[in-house]
Amino acid sequence: MDTLSKLRELDLASIDTLQRVLLVTDGTLTEILEAWRLERIILIKLAHEVLRSSTRHDLLQVEAGGLIVDRKILLCGEKTHINYVYAESLIAVDRLGPQFRDDLLYSDIPLGRLWLNHRLETLKEMFAIRRQPAGSLSDYFKLRPDDSVFVRTYGVFSGGRPLMLITEHFPSTYSDLPKSDGESGPAGDSLPSDSVPRLGK
Numbered sequence: 001m002d003t004l005s006k007l008r009e010l011d012l013a014s015i016d017t018l019q020r021v022l023l024v025t026d027g028t029l030t031e032i033l034e035a036w037r038l039e040r041i042i043l044i045k046l047a048h049e050v051l052r053s054s055t056r057h058d059l060l061q062v063e064a065g066g067l068i069v070d071r072k073i074l075l076c077g078e079k080t081h082i083n084y085v086y087a088e089s090l091i092a093v094d095r096l097g098p099q100f101r102d103d104l105l106y107s108d109i110p111l112g113r114l115w116l117n118h119r120l121e122t123l124k125e126m127f128a129i130r131r132q133p134a135g136s137l138s139d140y141f142k143l144r145p146d147d148s149v150f151v152r153t154y155g156v157f158s159g160g161r162p163l164m165l166i167t168e169h170f171p172s173t174y175s176d177l178p179k180s181d182g183e184s185g186p187a188g189d190s191l192p193s194d195s196v197p198r199l200g201k
Contacts, residue, residue: 019173050067132151
């Protein structure tokens with residue numbers, strides 16, 4: 001089933017135009033959000049682990065004992081401190097070049113910018129698009145737990161091999177956001193402590 005067919009499974013009339021673009025784009029959400037909000041988008045790492053797979057991971061084609069980076073992040077407005085996207089990624093880190101791997105592990109550069117910076121040729125394959133309750137992610141987006149979010153899961157391939165499995169969550173509408181004035185704050189601005197709530201245990 002192609003991406004448009006997956007989208008038709010949702011209630012199209014209720015989906016904002018921007019959300020449709022975010023659901024099906026083959027580009028990076030970072031650039032789309034920056035163009036829309038005229039605000040620099042920064043990455044906040046919530047969790048980041050290098051794990052040794054206990055069993056074969058079929059989608060990544062990583063055998064038992066192979067290394068996988070498991071990370072959870074937010075894409076956040078640098079000036080407004082608004083969380084636009086929550087994402088979880090599984091990455092076959094041994095298939096990345098040394099510099100890309102170091103930037104992934106030790107910098108706060110969004111994946112989309114890393115692909116561009118390192119000129120990594122990638123192919124994306126959409127696996128799933130759905131709508132579900134925000135649940136435990138509701139605090140990140142200032143929603144109620146039963147408010148809906150969109151979720152898309154896709155694989156990233158390079159050289160015919162799977163590199164990443166990414167699942168992104170974002171609100172079903174951004175219509176209630178305050179207007180951005182299009183000015184980025186200084187790179188060294190710190191985020192207020194309440195902008196990144198912790199998930200409940």
